[in-house]
Amino acid sequence: GPKVLQIPSHQIIDMGQMVTLNCDPVSNHLYFYWYKQILGQQMEFLVNFYNGKVMEKSKLFKDQFSVERPDGSYFTLKIQPTALEDSAVYFCASSLLGAEQFFGPGTRLTVL
Amino acid sequence: GDSVTQTEGLVTLTEGLPVMLNCTYQSTYSPFLFWYVQHLNEAPKLLLKSFTDNKRPEHQGFHATLHKSSSSFHLQKSSAQLSDSALYYCALSDIGSNNRIFFGDGTQLVVKP
Structure with a gap:
């Protein structure tokens, strides 16, 4: 079936540094999403993105977070600067029509 | 607004027994409902999704029926297997929801021998 890829699978950085998480969505999909899952907890919505714009963001999407998809390449989540509480697995998802979503395998971010 | 409620955080049962995970929802229009594992x-x-023609979706022995009268989309399976142990999310997509899926908090299913 359709596959979403995420790069890297693991990332370890020091608090205060910048990190960019990359998502390669399904090729013809139009809607893109980021979710955050702290170890042992439920997955939580961060942001959705369509036609070059943020459609909606949650309270978890702090000012230090930003998303973009320049020229139809990777859909990225940038955190600058990072904080300890940003340690989590970040899942990217994409959707063709904004209904059924396909998830990537996740990026495990560890902030030291 | 749109929301999904899963009342059980953890369900533990013995292999071979039936499974039922609860899901109720609130929506403004006529939503699609999903179960993710x-x-x-x-x-x-994605495990299951509701159909517009009210057919009952089934996959891997799981099924769910959308009941608009009670705003429910409970997940069921007649006989649990050890490999069914996982986190199950009920989710909703609705017109005018900014093309966002609303996920419930999830139900952790633990199947024991």
Whole structure:
């Protein structure tokens, strides 16, 4: 079936540094999403993105977070600067029509 | 507004017994409902989705029926298997929801021998 890829699978950085998480969505999909899952907890919505714009963001999407998809390449989540509480697995998802979503395998971010 | 409620955080049962995970929802229009399953250290995957013609979706022995009168989309399986142990999310997509899926908090299903 359709596959979403995420790069890297693991990332370890020091608090205060910048990190960019990359998502390669399904090729013809139009809607893109980021979710955050702290170890042992439920997955939580961060942001959705369509036609070059943020459609909606949650309270978890702090000012230090930003998303973009320049020229139809990777859909990225940038955190600058990072904080300890940003340690989590970040899942990217994409959707063709904004209904059924396909998830990537996740990026495990560890902030030291 | 749109929301999904899963009342059980954890369901533990013995292999071979029936499974039922509860899901109720609130929506403004006429939503699509989904069940996603997340196994340990894996990404969520779509398990089931509701049909517009009210057919009952089935996959891997699981089924769910959309009841608009009670706003429910409970997940059921006649006989649990050890491999069913996972985190199950009920989710909703609605017109005018900014093309966002609203996920419930998830129900952790643990199947014991």
